[in-house]
Amino acid sequence: MPKAAKQHTTVRTSARERQRIRDQWVAKQKPGSRYERNRAIRNRPHVREFMRIMRNRMPVCLDPFGLHWDAEATVVSEDVHHIEPLCDKPEKATDPGNVIAVCRSCHGKLEGAAARGVDTTEACRRAREAWEEEHE
Ligand SMILES: [Zn+2]
Numbered sequence: 643m644p645k646a647a648k649q650h651t652t653v654r655t656s657a658r659e660r661q662r663i664r665d666q667w668v669a670k671q672k673p674g675s676r677y678e679r680n681r682a683i684r685n686r687p688h689v690r691e692f693m694r695i696m697r698n699r700m701p702v703c704l705d706p707f708g709l710h711w712d713a714e715a716t717v718v719s720e721d722v723h724h725i726e727p728l729c730d731k732p733e734k735a736t737d738p739g740n741v742i743a744v745c746r747s748c749h750g751k752l753e754g755a756a757a758r759g760v761d762t763t764e765a766c767r768r769a770r771e772a773w774e775e776e777h778e
Pocket of ligand 1: 703704705706710745747748749
């Protein structure tokens with residue numbers, strides 16, 4: 643089906659629901675996990691500010707798995723995901739080319755895949771390139 647023919651709906655979860663999903667996910671993370679190692683870098687004020695700016699620049703989930711596209715949905719972005727992980731490439735923490743904005747669901751899938759050793763960088767790069775083509 644050609645792109646223009648798709649009818650999109652915007653899905654927005656409540657702040658309470660987003661917090662519940664986040665709390666559930668955080669509770670599952672183990673000490674010394676990727677999440678824990680990344681958090682120290684992510685919580686630095688200049689990194690947090692950079693991520694806020696990038697999320698505003700990409701207000702919708704870039705849909706790295708193509709799930710929203712398949713569902714004909716546009717989903718509001720809630721998180722910023724580092725394509726090359728903070729724990730591996732801390733020097734890319736504030737590299738605008740190293741992030742994609744995602745919804746909480748896609749972010750959970752990306753981090754879950756990474757925790758299982760699945761490389762998601764190509765899927766993220768493709769999503770980012772597709773967005774650049776439409777918006778730059
Ligand atoms: Zn998403």
